[in-house]
Amino acid sequence: MDILENIDAWWAEFEQGWMAHYQATGETNWKIYNRPRNKTAPAGPGIDVSRSRLALISSAGAYLKDSQEPYDAENDLGDYAIRTFPSSTPFGALAYAHTHYDHAAVEADAQVLLPLRHLEDMVSEGMIGELAPSVISFHGYQPDVTRVIGETVPAIIAAAKAEQIDAALLVPA
Amino acid sequence: MEGIATTLTTWNAGVTRLTAPPRGTFTQLARGSTVGNPHDAAQQRRVLEATLGLLAQDAPVDMVRLREAAE
Numbered sequence: 001m002d003i004l005e006n007i008d009a010w011w012a013e014f015e016q017g018w019m020a021h022y023q024a025t026g027e028t029n030w031k032i033y034n035r036p037r038n039k040t041a042p043a044g045p046g047i048d049v050s051r052s053r054l055a056l057i058s059s060a061g062a063y064l065k066d067s068q069e070p071y072d073a074e075n076d077l078g079d080y081a082i083r084t085f086p087s088s089t090p091f092g093a094l095a096y097a098h099t100h101y102d103h104a105a106v107e108a109d110a111q112v113l114l115p116l117r118h119l120e121d122m123v124s125e126g127m128i129g130e131l132a133p134s135v136i137s138f139h140g141y142q143p144d145v146t147r148v149i150g151e152t153v154p155a156i157i158a159a160a161k162a163e164q165i166d167a168a169l170l171v172p173a
Numbered sequence: 174m175e176g177i178a179t180t181l182t183t184w185n186a187g188v189t190r191l192t193a194p195p196r197g198t199f200t201q202l203a204r205g206s207t208v209g210n211p212h213d214a215a216q217q218r219r220v221l222e223a224t225l226g227l228l229a230q231d232a233p234v235d236m237v238r239l240r241e242a243a244e
Contacts, residue, residue: 004192038193041233047178049228101205109211118214118221128225157175167228168174169221170181171207172189 003149005038011146018143028076028143036145048129052166055132056087057156059140060106060113060173061098064089070097071139078142080151084134084159087116100141101173113173132163140173178232182207182224186236195232198224201242210244 004010013034021029061071063083072079085094091110096103106113114135122128136159142148160168179196183189184207186199200220202209209217220241227234 035188035191037191041193042174042195044176044178044195044232046229046231049225052178052228054225103205105203105206105211111214111217112206112208112211115208115217115221118208118218122221122225127222160174160177165177167178167180169225170179172181172183172185173205173207 004036052129054167055165057136057168057170061096061139062094062137065095073097073099079139080147082138082155087131132165178228180227196227196234198237198239200239203243
């Protein structure tokens, strides 16, 4: 199943519209941005979460501030790389490189975007089988969907397979 | 995602719906506070439990509205 239906048509419209405007003016114009659309959602069987390994996938731009490079948050064309860090990471070890949301809430209480301590509690309570060793993190400002599909998604899938996860919780910022 | 059951929660139902996710919940929470308001652990747990609860269902599942709002 295609991640984005009609990707060629999407790219043509993006290239001739949003990207052409950006290249001509240096401005990002969201009024002409062609949002990705699918008609059909992916199908798949339900699972028993209490017997599953769950990974948190976050687009909040979180990274380990002492050992990882921040995302290129100032890049109008986006950053398509991922980072991973241990699910047990103390929140104080994280920073957020993302200029498209207000960080006040996540800096006051990281659980609003990275609910790791809640997920740990849910494992202890038997609601979740286990938490994947790592969080899969990326920077959610990614206007070029072809790069998301070509770069970000394969990296996320590789990380997810390396962690042998059964289920994923995506929390966009 | 290639045999991995996925679910999400979002404050931005309009844009998310366009992409046809397999499972998800939506709220009236704020950008940057997707799981709940800061320090409202009970609300954050409600959102998580509802969102993870969808994993038991075969996909696709219609997005589920949660009556959770910003402060």
